[in-house]
Amino acid sequence: MTADLLPLDAGKLQSDVGALWRRIDVVTETGSTNADLAARAQAGEDIDGVALFAEDQTAGRGRQGRSWSAVPRSQILMSVGVSTADLPSATWGQLSLAAGVAAVEAVAEVAGVQAALKWPNDVLVGTGKLAGILAEVAAPGDGTPAIVVGIGLNVSLAADELPDPAAVSLLSLGVAQPDRQRLAAALLGRLAARISQWRAGDSTTLLADYRPLSGTLGRQVRAELPGGRELIGKATDIDGNGSLLIESNDGVVAVSAGDVVHLRPV
Incomplete structure (x- = not known):
């Protein structure tokens, strides 16, 4: 075997x-x-x-x-x-x-x-x-x-x-x-x-x-957040708590939970 x-x-x-x-x-x-x-x-x-x-x-x-x-x-x-x-x-x-x-x-x-x-x-x-x-x-x-x-x-x-x-x-x-x-x-x-x-x-x-090792940092992403909300922006870093920092139209948002989709470059 x-x-x-x-x-x-x-x-x-x-x-x-x-x-x-x-x-x-x-x-x-x-x-x-x-x-x-x-x-x-x-x-x-x-x-x-x-x-x-x-x-x-x-x-x-x-x-x-x-x-x-x-x-x-x-x-x-x-x-x-x-x-x-x-x-x-x-x-x-x-x-x-x-x-x-x-x-x-x-x-x-x-x-x-x-x-x-x-x-x-x-x-x-x-x-x-x-x-x-x-x-x-x-x-x-x-x-x-x-x-x-x-x-x-x-x-x-x-x-x-x-x-x-x-x-x-x-x-x-x-x-x-x-x-x-x-x-x-x-x-x-x-x-x-x-x-x-x-x-x-x-x-x-x-x-x-x-x-x-991250394939997410530096990319445009869509974060599908709890409660059905979405956030689109550029993944810029990981903070000390392990959250993903996304630079969006609303500023930099720390995402601690949710699914992230890698978006194709436009």
Whole structure:
């Protein structure tokens, strides 16, 4: 069996990166790894440092409730738990940026693919979406929130198996037999490093690393905001909270939530 179709080995992942993660679980199938970790937090479990992988996901969710599903063992489907203890809520938005940078770094390390980030953290190659990231706050019973960060990375989906015409996979990009085990280990390693950076309050380095990877900065964009509002302008920077700064007719607006569409030059 080729490396792209082998089941993930939780024991090997634990031995490879276990010093960075307290617990690594791999399940054959689940509805949503994000929902599972959030439920464990709400039941009182400490999910900080816990990573959950699924070989198949039947009710995965992307941003704004979009579904995310695929052929079993054709993706990396994972969620990690991150404690917010002693960290101001104003910095929580940076965690999505950190996860995006980690995903781009892992793909480059293992597959040699250079990707870019559409704010806040869609991983793109050209105009094709290679991976999506969803960060959600879980509110456990003890009142100390945790953040669940989910990543769905298209690995060995053939062109006719991709869930969306705008999606790409490592296989469709020409990576023969991409190694999911190595990708999973690289993601965990890169995530751990970026989460540590975030915990240390080093937003300056994080943003300095994020900006060159951004495919959004410097472009004309349309931000589709909560409540059905839209904002059109030029994406100029990322602020210290992880918000996208858009220069519009109303001045510079900081967008902290919403979908961003890259507009074609006119």
